[in-house]
């Protein structure tokens with residue numbers, strides 16, 4: 001089915017992301033939905049590199065590169081300046097990685113959304129610090145190898161549930177999205193754009209380099225994350241109204257894990273345990289959405 | 293109009309007169325009166341600014357980096373731990389060439405907790421690319437804050453207005469508060485050369501590889517050099533409108549002086565008192581007050597000190613493993629003179645300890661009585677510390 005989206009692009013063809021980079025795909029879709037009246041704040045992450053070095057930029061919108069932990073605060077300042085100048089039309093967007101969102105930038109993000117600053121915060125999630133060479137973050141899933149969780153020290157903690165943390169702030173809009181579901185992603189960004197106050201979009205963005213997968217299965221892996229319930233697609237309005245956007249047919253997590261080098265050390269037993277963890281999380285979500 | 297104002301409120305009045313557009317701040321003693329007063333101004337509508345009550349000093353500076361990049365006039369205030377927390381972003385603000393103004397109330401760094409005055413917090417930020425201006429009186433605090441915006445916007449560099457905790461921040465003094473019309477004449481609306489603009493999309497602060505980074509750094513230094521001359525021109529304009537000026541340095545009775553006390557901040561006022569007594573006794577003493585610390589006015593300092601026999605630099609700060617920070621800078625400024633004074637370095641008043649006239653007199657007498665200064669800084673007025681030594685035996 002062809003995607004019913006205009007063919008204007010706000011990203012140039014040349015950028016310096018790796019082949020198959022999910023973060024680059026995510027940016028292209030999100031900008032299509034936002035349009036040219038957008039100012040973007042990018043704290044340190046792979047996108048600080050992908051966007052290109054001085055004097056070039058891969059993006060056709062104004063971009064403010066900022067320090068790693070400042071995504072929420074810098075965007076608050078940009079918004080305040082535009083407001084005082086009477087510009088309420090321009091959308092202010094923070095574009096940050098999982099490290100900049102779940103970890104070092106969490107305080108500034110929490111502060112910004114508690115004040116209900118009028119901006120969209122997009123976290124593209126590649127489940128580790130990729131810019132610095134695949135170190136674990138609090139978004140790295142249970143079971144994963146990274147360069148700081150090598151060998152038998154593979155990560156034994158669950159992935160932090162960032163959307164629920166944001167929902168707990170009772171923000172007007174929070175949603176998950178995936179590069180493998182462009183219609184859903186597009187709709188969510190357009191919906192977020194029309195809402196006032198703090199909006200949060202968590203995009204699953206596969207990383208061939210860090211996940212040890214061939215670049216051509218980047219989108220397939222992202223699709224499987226949704227189909228296995230590892231990364232459910234849902235949205236939450238005003239911190240209370242949950243809507244699940246995709247009900248999978250129950251693929252097994254094994255199939256997803258087996259394709260990725262970062263999980264290759266896991267035993268059948270580990271995978272069974274992960275399967276039950278995923279089911280537990282899914283039930284919890286269904287419960288919140290009033291589905292069970 | 294003359295009003296009796298607390299030093300903190302002098303800062304706030306100047307920020308109102310400057311018509312700041314975005315303020316972001318986080319409370320810390322002894323800076324809080326500044327941001328509380330600015331909150332009042334925003335609440336009563338006498339200042340039409342967006343006020344961001346952020347969750348940390350780090351986010352205060354980050355928010356102003358965002359706002360200033362979008363082309364509006366910005367202000368924050370902090371002290372000590374708060375300034376230290378901002379450190380990374382202080383570099384960011386100057387590197388991005390943003391004319392942010394920050395009022396910094398000098399307070400000692402912990403541990404132990406100490407809210408009293410000490411310059412080590414601001415001087416520890418001397419390499420961050422901020423212009424630094426040290427104040428002595430309430431009037432100077434107000435005037436310097438207003439001046440800071442103009443200087444910052446002229447050279448596209450951030451400016452720190454520095455004032456002593458309590459001695460200035462919480463002390464009431466009669467202050468001449470300019471009218472809005474005069475203030476507007478001195479400080480026209482901010483017209484940035486570059487800003488975030490969807491009509492003219494640009495990327496700011498992006499990756500700068502080795503082939504361009506050095507030139508970018510050099511341009512900051514070029515801005516600092518312009519600021520040195522720009523400060524004098526700006527003050528000249530200020531004097532034309534308001535009839536007051538301070539100078540990057542102020543020389544008091546230096547023409548025939550044999551020993552010059554080099555000071556900054558409120559210690560200068562106490563020295564002025566001492567100077568009267570010394571002069572009445574026929575002592576050939578003088579004071580050189582340093583107001584502009586970055587860019588460092590080495591040329592004029594050389595001019596005033598080159599013909600004296602001795603200089604005593606009084607530092608309410610310390611660089612561990614080295615010495616008094618102003619003293620180090622003064623010595624560096626003098627080192628290539630063929631004939632130079634002996635420079636004595638004194639450490640006094642750390643953590644808000646009172647520096648009295650008699651303390652300063654003793655500093656003067658020590659300088660007078662010794663031909664050659666010791667290698668290390670002299671800590672004035674050290675006392676034995678009461679030690680609590682618990683019995684660690686079983």
Ligand SMILES: Cc1ncc(C[n+]2csc(CCOP(=O)(O)OP(=O)(O)O)c2C)c(N)n1
Pocket residue numbers: 023044045046047067068069096097098099100101126128129130131132137
């Ligand atoms: C204060 C600070 N600490 C560390 C870094 C180094 N650093 C830059 S990007 C990055 C990781 C970014 O991870 P994430 O936000 O997940 O984005 P990704 O690179 O994965 O796209 C780190 C650790 C930094 N720039 N600033």
Ligand code: SF4
Pocket residue numbers: 016017018019020021022023024046050126130131206207208209210
């Ligand atoms: S490391 Fe991963 S996220 Fe970063 S550019 Fe490469 S593929 Fe994209």
Ligand SMILES: [Mg+2]
Pocket residue numbers: 097098099125126127128129130
């Ligand atoms: Mg990441």
